[in-house]
Amino acid sequence: MSSAATPTRTLSMTQVLVCGAAIVTLSMGIRHGFGLWLAPITMDRGWTRETFAFALAIQNIAWGAAGPFAGMLADRFGAFRVLAVGALLYAAGLVLMALATSGLAFTGSAGLLLGLAQSGTTYAVVYGVIGRNVAPERRSWAMGVAAAAGSFGQFLMVPVESWLIGHWGWQSALFVLGCAALAIAPLALGLKEPDQAHAAHGGPRQSVGAALREALGSSSFRWLTAGYFVCGFQVVFIGVHMPSYLKDHGLAPQVATTALALIGLFNVFGTYTAGLLGQRMAKRHILSGIYLLRSVVIVLFLWAPLTPLSVYLFAAVMGFLWLSTVPPTNAIVAQVFGVQYMSMLGGIVFFSHQIGSFLGVWLGGWLYDLTGSYDVVWWIAVGLGVFAGLANQPVRETPIVRPVAATA
Template identity: 40%
Template sequence: MHSTQSLRPVLPILIGAAVMLTLSFGMRQSFGLFMPSLTSDIAVSITDFTLAIAMQNLVWGICQPFAGMFADRWGYRPVMVAGAFSYVIGMILMATAEGTIAVLLGAGICVGIAMACASFAMAMALTARLVPPAIRSTALGIMSAVGSAGIMFIAPIGQYLEASFDWRIGFLGFVVVALLIVPAAWIAGRVDKEVPLVPAADTADSLSAGAAARVAFRHPPFVMMALAYFVCGMQLVFITTHLPSYLVICGLDPMLGASAIGIIGGFNILGSLFFGWAGQRWSKQGLLGLIYIARSFTLAVYFILPPTATTTIIFAAVMGFFWLGVSPLVAGSVVEMFGLRWQAMIQGFAFFSHQIGSFFGAFGGGWLFDKLGSYDLALQLGVGIGITAGVCQILFAFYYPPHRPKLA
């Protein structure tokens, strides 16, 4: 494909992938809205709820490389559709939950599997395969932006249903949303027959899964990127899980949490587009470091200031701009280093580090709050680790620019 005109035949596939990503990620980002009501209504503590979110992130991270391998072996369609049905089951379990086990199974295991099979990694891998290299980074930014738009309308819908009825009705609404992922994943799965992969020379495309994994873990730029990715998961999941609860504790309007998450989604569109464009022109590794540092300073400033509706909206806008700009940068870096065939698998290895960070952001934040009665220490750790990782990422990009590794 040499021009944007050649994208027309694959637009339905790209649209299906974007809708799948929009719905799956939008719901997942909105679970924290239900935490105050759910934990006060049934025998589930804040620690239990955040443990479920933490488990979700670990399951997602563990399953992501396997989902990539299965997609190469069996095709993207069966993997993505199976993930969609796992999401439906998870939301049914949440809507009918009476205790911790159902929450762990629903929000933890089922949604974790669903996110690995029918969310970011798969949508980004499809996009990278379908567009030419000249516009790949920009296209990945567009996919991240369009896919992230779901949080703008799903979070307010969930908050409205919870406020007007109760949290169970909110999750029943999410059951309906999850059912819509199934046809989107089916349409995106047309990539299996309509766009076969042609292995590229001097890439890991010709290697087996095991050999490609060994090459990745011996490549220092990839290892650095994967380790720094920990910060991304820790900061973002801490915010989506604990910001609504923090605002309620501070006596602010509970709807402000949904509004903040929606604003994050809106400005994330701008950020994803910008960083997709920027990654086509400047060092992807250096841009990643800048994002981690900018997020950390934004967190520090917001939580030092007294919380108000105005500061919360400004915080959400700034944080939203830096929210998922990492996605096109990481996905594009993996393709540049290793090629297309094993992108979902290799990106999944980096994403596992991201999800370990997510575990600590969700569960660690809740555990520290239960022990100390405040989020102060969790925030100090998040800011300090974020700045350290960002600086290391920039220095590493300067002294060790990425290149394709030796395959032998």
Template identity: 40%
Template sequence: MKNPSVWAVVIAAAVAASMAMGIRQTFGLFLLPLGTETGISVVTLGLAVALHNLTWGIVQPVTGMLGDRYGAGRVAAVGGLLYAAGLGLVAVHPSAVTAFVGIGLMTGLGVGCAGTGSVIAAVGRAAPPERRGSLLGIAAAGGSVGQALLVPYAQVGMGWFGAVATLGAMAIAALFIVPAARVMEWSPRNPLAPRRSLSELPGLARSALQERDFALLTLGFFACGFQLAFLTTHLPAHLALCGMPPWLGATSLMLVGLFNIPGSWLCGKLGGVIRPEVALGAVYLVRSLAIALFATLPVTEWGTLLFAAVLGSIWLGSVPLTAAAIARRFGVADLGALYGVCFFSHQIGGFLGAGAAAVLVQTTGSYAAFWPVMVLVGLGAVAANWATRGPIRAAAAA
């Protein structure tokens, strides 16, 4: 399917993102049960997830550029196979080494190829400029559908069959990315458009980062990764340490996914009405205030569910807004590569958020000292995005 319809691209991108993003959102549920079954320590699994985030960030500019040149669908299909192989490796032979190789490296490569950062470039190229924001939001919401479905699936599976068997089932689920990728964008949508080679990526990144406002946008995305990686990886464990029942962690992550389905679409729509960087600052402000309240007030079941609902409404809203901001400044021909450059900062934040928290809880037995850091980092992102100026170039050039 050389040039599928816009809605076919959006739906296929949403399915691929649903599997790629939904599976990784379950990693926090495995943190304690997988350790109990296999003897792998919590800090080892936490650092493996941190490495997953860092690997994802490192490869995202490369996979984005490969998708721009050869078609995002081809790259996503490779990602689905890598994802399944990485999860299957840990399921077949669980150990500290396979956790780092399978979860840390292979699934990091897989989500870099098939996650939201890669597939939204295909949507951005397929969508007309006047509808780009809302369609990017719909594609980003696909990741939340996966989270809403796969989190309870993983929780029930661990209860019935154990963590190792459930990880194997997740590997099978990752294979659904491959047929979706075939529909999404198997070849470049405009084969006559100039396509950059990988050797041009460093120059493209330097040129973009020399622009003050792109650098500020990239800096703000660091905070997004820092906050979300910590919450995805450690919120269930934090609730368990607070004496909350096991179902609460899974239900919270499921609610995040459910509320982000309309939330991502609304954020994408908002990016077409006001400047995306202004909307991004508001997203980071609401998220930081919610985190501050959750950390300050006593932990209760209803308070946690409300916190998850608020977070969910803006969880992946930063993705379509960031993509829209880049498209307004640079056009869509290099959207995958430039989003990848910006996303590398996001995943450095994710690596630090997941990894530092794993070391902290192993050392102190508590996450208490980490919550104020989460708030301060988020407020820094608010300042960075609100300090940007409107794009000088024509909107959605190229």
């Protein structure tokens, strides 16, 4: 009886947030600047934009497909092991991306390998640790802090990556980033949980199969997943193709660099605000508002004259809405289904996000090569934003009630 009453040891919230935020800053910061490589790589290698876009599309789909498995391993064996392996894959993928001389090799490195690396070094794994070690009443806020760190990584890393490309060349820049990615491994030591945290957190254990059946059988989980598809489509299309879109319209490369940095800067405030609001109001309303506002902002951007000022205004407002979907989405998963398999279930929701990312980045390149314009994809993004705004309204946020047998 006394053993049953033994409290589960957890990590300090400060340690989890500092190390988790630093990891997300690196992993998300590096990938946010990949759009800066589109022009120099395609010109140097003589490839079409679709070749580059397809590799990044594979990266996103590989990230999403591997996410549930990386999450399952993190839930079962601890985040530290998954993060350490992810750091090695990240460094290897960046180095091989620089060395690739064919479209197939580029897809294997920039696409498959980096996608696998990101599945083990980003939100799903880090949020699992946050969910298990931060009290429920502060969980949404803590996830907002981690998401804001990823946004700060974009703000910090995009100008650095642009400087590296300009002064050292695009290949050397990738080698430097490969070294930086290795820093994720020592930072992961701060997220190494006691074995006891995995053995008995949150009461009786539920099987993996039961957790999957429960989530997939929930209409709220399915609606949440459908909405997250749209998030992936919008942000990856904009992040990868906006630099080329602005260049096509005669704007200087510095405008795109500044715009991407502004997206990262304002997303720091947006993600933190979303996490904070998630403690005070229904998260489904927050998500619906974000998606609908994105559609409005894109329409205004397309209608307004394209100038550096209009680009910066668009980047600032869109940045505020950029990854602000992440804290409320993951907080709903933890609130409804608990934290035992949060990394795995968060990975499944994120897989939908990455299917959207795949289509956003690939369709951007394919339709551009087909029509000579990005206009069709912009309007697809508008329509999907309206759909996601409506799709999140049926989501219910009350914890699921399980029969005793389900947790045996």
